[in-house]
């Protein structure tokens with residue numbers, strides 16, 4: 001049977017682990033490395049599908065935990081699946097809910113069977129198992145689905161992480177068995193193991209043995225330092241097959257994206273661009289710019305003079321500052337649009353640098369201008 005998801009490696013960058021590729025999905029083919037906007041509750045906050053297309057978004061995220069709780073996967077299924085429900089005809093990826101249970105729900109109890117918890121919405125007692133998560137993702141109809149996993153705290157003990165990795169591998173196998181639409185929905189395995197190289201190897205070996213169409217690197221961007229994240233990526237991405245996509249979950253800032261690409265990551269997602277946009281913080285080629293600061297009240301330049309996005313072509317810092325201060329929602333639409341465009345466009349620039357084998361020079365110039373220092 002033809003797999004729902006295929007990855008084609010186009011070119012490896014000469015001096016790093018970076019690669020140019022494309023991921024083929026039932027809703028289109030998209031170049032990698034790529035940044036995926038997050039639309040947790042079936043909406044990328046304040047963005048219409050037309051905005052997302054205009055900015056070049058290919059795959060967007062939604063979340064099993066949230067949509068199971070509200071409106072319920074059966075309503076989304078009756079609507080014809082997430083693509084119809086959201087009026088979005090490009091790629092959709094759903095996270096499996098495990099991570100959200102740990103970060104959102106109260107009073108949870110984890111067992112071999114799954115996770116018992118209380119809904120963060122109304123305190124209702126709920127239970128999420130690998131089978132339930134996969135069946136919700138089947139009902140939502142995303143092109144790419146995540147296995148149900150536990151994301152242990154990065155600094156947990158070796159023994160706890162080892163037991164967690166082994167259970168996550170068993171959960172992944174149960175998810176593969178429960179998966180009802182492998183021809184149209186690609187299920188990714190999620191590698192765990194915190195900061196322990198041997199546990200990452202054990203997790204990768206288990207999951208690669210199950211032959212998933214793609215692999216996510218989980219358990220990162222959970223409070224560890226950038227140095228720690230890069231150290232884990234250094235030994236984890238080479239454990240994954242070259243002919244499958246690698247997705248680093250929950251990442252991230254411009255520097256983390258570039259450093260992830262250098263270490264062989266193809267796909268990223270993070271709430272950062274839309275989250276900071278809501279308090280008027282924007283990403284520009286010269287670093288972060290908090291547009292609601294008084295110093296921009298008569299600054300009639302675009303957010304980023306080097307940006308060619310719709311917002312930077314048509315609106316000024318002074319106007320956007322006014323909207324944010326006046327609590328006009330159009331203001332956060334503009335900051336959100338620009339921040340998402342900034343990261344999507346950054347990945348396009350990185351693709352060009354891989355093509356030209358000068359990704360390290362690009363990194364140096366970008367870090368210098370953005371104001372990142374190495375320590």
Ligand SMILES: Nc1ccc2nc(N)nc(O)c2c1
Nearest residue numbers: 099151218219220221249250
């Ligand atoms: N940093 C993150 C973000 C999302 C995640 N989702 C899953 N399912 N697992 C993880 O380890 C994650 C880590």
